[in-house]
Amino acid sequence: QSVLTQPPSASGTPGQRVTISCSGGGGNTVNWYHQLSGTAPKLLIYSNTQRPSGVPDRFSGSKSGTSASLAISGLQSEDEADYYCATWDDSLNGWVFGGGTKLTVL
Amino acid sequence: VQLVESGGGLVQPGGSLRLSCAASGFTVKINYMSWVRQAPGKGLEWVSIIYSGGDTYYADSVKGRFTISRDTSKNTLYLQMNGLRGEDTGIYYCAREEYYDRETRVFDYWGQGALVTVSA
Numbered sequence: 001q002s003v004l005t006q007p008p009s010a011s012g013t014p015g016q017r018v019t020i021s022c023s024g025g026g027g028n029t030v031n032w033y034h035q036l037s038g039t040a041p042k043l044l045i046y047s048n049t050q051r052p053s054g055v056p057d058r059f060s061g062s063k064s065g066t067s068a069s070l071a072i073s074g075l076q077s078e079d080e081a082d083y084y085c086a087t088w089d090d091s092l093n094g095w096v097f098g099g100g101t102k103l104t105v106l
Numbered sequence: 107v108q109l110v111e112s113g114g115g116l117v118q119p120g121g122s123l124r125l126s127c128a129a130s131g132f133t134v135k136i137n138y139m140s141w142v143r144q145a146p147g148k149g150l151e152w153v154s155i156i157y158s159g160g161d162t163y164y165a166d167s168v169k170g171r172f173t174i175s176r177d178t179s180k181n182t183l184y185l186q187m188n189g190l191r192g193e194d195t196g197i198y199y200c201a202r203e204e205y206y207d208r209e210t211r212v213f214d215y216w217g218q219g220a221l222v223t224v225s226a
Binding site: 029031033035040041042043046047050052082084086088092093094095096097098099100 | 140142149150151152154155163164207209210211212213214216217218219
């Protein structure tokens with residue numbers, strides 16, 4: 001059973017580039033969701049690197065081996081949110097989420 | 107596409123509750139549908155899935171206590187929760203899955219969430 005590990009927190013100043021790691025996934029692809037306070041999660045990146053339409057190209061994803069990363073460049077105040085990676089676990093027959101990373105824009 | 111949950115509330119430990127997720131803009135029978143929950147101040151936890159063919163799967167934490175189902179005539183997804191425990195407290199989201207490419211499934215639509223509080 002997959003366990004996805006994320007740092008609990010990350011921070012940066014406006015305009016900076018920050019990365020959030022997600023380690024421990026298996027061979028399946030990783031999706032990223034972000035959740036603004038008090039709202040439902042929204043899809044940010046799918047299939048490790050792909051952006052759904054409407055997501056700014058400031059957001060990018062990568063995956064190498066069992067580690068995935070989300071990068072946010074040109075950090076903006078509205079990027080302050082919780083970020084979750086997720087992957088399908090074939091043995092569980094279910095989804096596994098990372099613990100989430102709270103991004104603070106200083 | 108819209109998902110609207112209902113049925114949350116306060117329930118005593120050991121009690122039962124049924125959550126509903128009314129769907130519009132698509133047919134629940136066609137898409138895979140999941141329940142995902144979030145304990146207060148905590149992260150997301152997948153709870154259960156129902157496939158378009160009707161197969162169902164559960165997280166170990168709820169197996170044997172929760173049952174996912176759907177009513178195609180009402181286009182509604184359900185989560186029957188029995189034997190509720192304090193650790194089941196949280197916001198419960200229903201979420202629709204979609205294939206974004208041949209191999210990648212994503213949650214593309216989420217409901218607003220229903221709050222379940224298990225407390226004496």
